[in-house]
Structure formats: structure tokens, C-alpha cells
Amino acid sequence: MTTELFIHENPSHEISKAYQVLEKKNKDLIDGLYYASSVQQGMMPQERHFKKNGNSYFVFYNPLQIIGGDFFWLGKKDNWSYYAVGDCTGHGVSGAMLSTLAIGFLNYIVYSKKYSDLGEILNEIDKKWIETFKRHEDDDNLNNDWMEISLIAFNCQTRDFQFAGANSNILISSNDHAPINLCGDSFPIGGWQIEKNRQFTTQYCKLKDAAKVYLFSDGFQDQFGGSQNKKIGSRNFKNHLNSISHLPMAQQFSEVEDHFRIWKGVNEQTDDICLLGVEFI
Template sequence: MISVTEENDLIKSLESAKIVQLGLLPKERHLKKVLNDYFVFFEPKDIVSGDFYWVGIKHGLKYLVVGDCTGHGISASLLSVLGLNLFEYVIMNKGIKRVSKILQEVDKKFIESFSKEANPFDNPWIDLSIICIDEKNNKVHFSSANRKLLVVDGDKNIELFRGSRYPIGGWQIENQRTFSANIIPYDKGTMLYLGSDGFQDQMGGNQNKKYKSKKLHNLLSRISDKSMMKQKNILQTEFENWKNHTPQTDDVCLVGVKL
């Protein structure tokens, strides 16, 4: 059992770690430059988060990544820092363009970051989605590691894209994983939603059940024609009302982008 002083010191350390972590996430001015019309709903379960998001522009293409690291708290937040650095390196430094190849390289580098002597069954992992927006040709390139992309058009029609059904890292048989990719034509006003599973897995409601992905997708479709600030406020209210007095289940990160 730790003393009150030790507990206070731990909280202070976590608050300092939170400042560092938030400093590594994209600033509002950078998000605005890359995504233009967007919202980010970011709600850590603890003081620090295992969810992260990253944006960048390279070769005239706009990239967005949303990641969900193993667990939550301190260990997951350290993985999120590694994830942020890997995407900065692979996209901005190495200049890899194709989203499937980006994930392949990130997966390789992520696995190399951990000891060869460690039990592979204990390896951490990241579930994530990546999109590349090609504004010149009105196309979105999508790839993912065990996550999805929700696309809602101007008529509020939903299309759900699923990526590869394995994460970045973790235990694997293959020497090198390959990741599938989709090319999605879009019209002006189309909404894209990428996120972790924290919102849909939140326990709550009258029967203390998970929110569920179908319910979330229907909500996003209904509010897709509203402003980004309004959408974020609706999601915040819905999440708090559903959770009510139930403890938060996991970190939450949901990013919406209007094309």
C-alpha cells in the first residue's frame, strides 16, 4: 500500500507525462492546415492515453492516422509515443506514399523495437487506421490494422470499410505482414470518421451494456450534416449521458473530417 505522499508524487508524474504526450500530438494549427474542416474527440480513461492521432502532408497528399494501443494508462501511452514517431519517420522521412506499404513498414519497425528474447505472445500491439487524401483526384486511400473507416455521403448514406484483421505488432507467424487497401472516390461534403473502439465499448445505459458500433455509426450518420463543433458537442453529450456514473471503460479517440 502506497502512502499519500507517494500517491501524490505519482499523480504529479502522470500530469507531467500528460503534458509531454499532448505536446507530441498534432497542434490545432497543424490539424487545420492538413484537415481543414474536422473535429477530434479525445477522452483518455486515465491521465495519459493509449490512443493517438497523427497528421502530415507529403508529396501533396494529406495523411491522417488514428491509433489504439494495447491497454490504457502509462504503458499504452508509451506505445502511443512510439506510434507517433514511427509514422513521422516512415511518411515524412522515408517518404513512403502507399498506405498499405506505410503500415507494412511501421509494423516491421514496431516489432524491431522490442527484444528478440521477449515472449512473442506478450508483444504489445496497435490497432489503427490510416487515410491518404488525394485532393487532386478526389480519392481517399485507406488501410488499417484491425480498425475501420466510416464514410457518410451528402445524403447520409453509410459505407463501412474494413482493413486487415490483424494489428501492428503483437504475435505473428508471418515474416512480413501485408495490409489491404481501398481507394474511395468522394464528392465534396463527404464525411470520414476514424476512431478507436473506446466509444462503442463504453459500458452504460439503462442495462449497463456496451454502446456498440452500430449505434455509433447511426448517430454519426444522423449528425454528419452538422458543423464540426456541433458534431463534437453532440458526441461529448451522448458519451457522458450513456456513461452516466459508470467508470470510463477505455481511452476514446474519434476524428471526423469533412472533405
């Protein structure tokens, strides 16, 4: 009788112990992710850095998981202000690790090298990205870790503007002109390197009038929702940005946040999201 009772009670006890172990491991994992999130976001620009660049802005940053592969970056060198938004392979830990790699490359190349064109900066990042994942000199294995990125630069003295993109595009909105969509090159940083002699191009123009420039990953436009439960889509996303571009940047942030929340509704978030708006007066 005692033996039979022990057999019936023991499995429940073991399950309880296993549950407690799993619960602790899960808590440790979540705590670690939140700490990693504070480290990752600490590597990205803070308000004081934006103030040094002197341009009004807003950032809508919303990773799918606690940490993610999207990031934003800025720099200041001579009379040039630099801004970037990147989207690295994957979500969560893997994407976050790649994003920190990208931020490190941007800081090193922009501040330590003397490149005058943004396309040259992306070429150098692409080279270093490939070298990072090439284990041996004769390693011919193709690595599919990649990054999409938009990189812009504005000279406050000459009003010269540059853009280079790796499988990305940006939107320029002005009160006096129709919105302009600039498309970067059709390949990412890293990846399978299908193209031979890959070279990133730089696009140039002068911002004669005040303009607002939007850099973004594809997470916002790929979100499912609305009355028909479909993606927002690139056209609707950019039309919304242009429709609110006349507003102060802080108000634009509120509009963007509300628009995303209403569109998503009860749906799960689809992807990491990063949207950066910058005003050049």
C-alpha cells in the same frame, strides 16, 4: 506505566508517518502523470496543425487514466493530407509509451520514406514495431504488444482517397450517398504475428462529393451505460455518427460529447477513447 503508554502511542505515530510518506509518493506520481499527459498530448496534433491541412475537423479524446494508449495523428506531404487514429495495448503509462513510439514511426516513415500506398506504410511500421521488441537476433519469444490503427490519406487536387487499417474500420458519410463502412485487415500492428507473410492492404476510391470521414478506437462503442447498462455497440455508435454528420464539425463534437456523457451516466469509463472526424469538401 511509561513503557505501556509508549507501546500504545507509538503504532499510531508510525501509521501517521507511513501515511504521510504514501501521500507524498501518491502526489508525486499523480503530478508525474499530469506532466506526462502534457508531453503526450504535445506530441499529438494541435489546432494549428489541423489548420495547415485545411480540413474542418473535431477530436473527442478522453483517456481512461490521465494518459493512455489511444492517439491521433496527422501529416501533410505534397498534395496529400494524412490522418490516423491508433489504439495501443494497455492503458496508463504502458499504453502511452507505445503511443509515442507509434507517433514517432508515423512521422519518420511518412516524411522520410517514399511510399505511395498506405498499406506499405503500415507494413513498415509493423516491421519496425517487431524489431523494437526483439531483444536479440535469435530471440524467438513472442511479444504481445500490439497496435490497432486506421490511416487515411486524401489528395486535394485529384480527390483520390486511401485507407489502410490494422484491425480497424472507418465510417464515410455523405449527404448524397448511404454511409460507407470500410474495414481494414483483421490483424494488428505487432502482436503475436500468427499470420505468415503479413501484408497490409490499401483501399482506394475517389471522393467525388463532399464527405465526412470518422476514425476511432473501440473505446466509445465499448462503453457501458444506457437504460439497460450495456455497451453502446458498433452499430449504434455509427448510426449516431451518421445521424449528426450533416452538422458543422464543432457542433458534432458537442453532440458526441453529450451522447457519451448521457450514455455513461454513473458508470466508470471503460476504455481510452479517441474519435476523429474530418470533412473533405
